[in-house]
Amino acid sequence: MTETTELDPTRRYLRPVARLPLPDQPDVVHLAVYEWLPMFEAWATGMALCGYSTRQGPLPEGTVVTCARCLEWQPKCERMLAPGYRPEDDDPDVLRRRAEAAERLHQTHLEVERRLAVEGLAAAAAIERVRNVLDELKAQGATGMQFYTGVLAALDEPKRRTR
Numbered sequence: 001m002t003e004t005t006e007l008d009p010t011r012r013y014l015r016p017v018a019r020l021p022l023p024d025q026p027d028v029v030h031l032a033v034y035e036w037l038p039m040f041e042a043w044a045t046g047m048a049l050c051g052y053s054t055r056q057g058p059l060p061e062g063t064v065v066t067c068a069r070c071l072e073w074q075p076k077c078e079r080m081l082a083p084g085y086r087p088e089d090d091d092p093d094v095l096r097r098r099a100e101a102a103e104r105l106h107q108t109h110l111e112v113e114r115r116l117a118v119e120g121l122a123a124a125a126a127i128e129r130v131r132n133v134l135d136e137l138k139a140q141g142a143t144g145m146q147f148y149t150g151v152l153a154a155l156d157e158p159k160r161r162t163r
């Protein structure tokens with residue numbers, strides 16, 4: 001089969017497979033894992049994902065799978081067969097903890113953004129206030145301690161208001 005030359009023998013694939021020609025078998029096309037068996041130096045299909053036995057060998061690429069239970073298992077099996085799959089990816093506890101950690105990170109990020117926005121507004125307000133006070137003090141001809149006391153009071157003002 002030409003297909004085997006394109007497949008990676010270290011990986012496993014899903015392929016449509018035919019039912020066994022027995023009267024008690026549902027008339028559907030199943031899905032099975034297709035893998036390289038080093039002992040036999042051959043590619044082979046296993047039992048159907050739904051648990052039924054099947055005829056050996058994959059059906060032609062593009063054959064429509066009609067077994068509902070095989071189709072149900074397909075997404076999970078595809079995940080498990082994908083390169084880089086980690087078994088803990090299907091552990092609900094691990095997934096939940098990962099989701100919680102992501103949520104905490106997201107909330108912290110929002111809090112930092114909120115704080116930065118508040119600080120930014122406060123800083124802008126302080127700068128504006130000091131600028132106005134400087135103008136006033138200059139207009140009054142204030143000097144020395146009178147001048148600096150006025151500037152410090154302007155800097156403190158937004159803090160007093162928010163606390």
Ligand SMILES: [Zn+2]
Nearest residue numbers: 030050067070
């Ligand atoms: Zn099936």
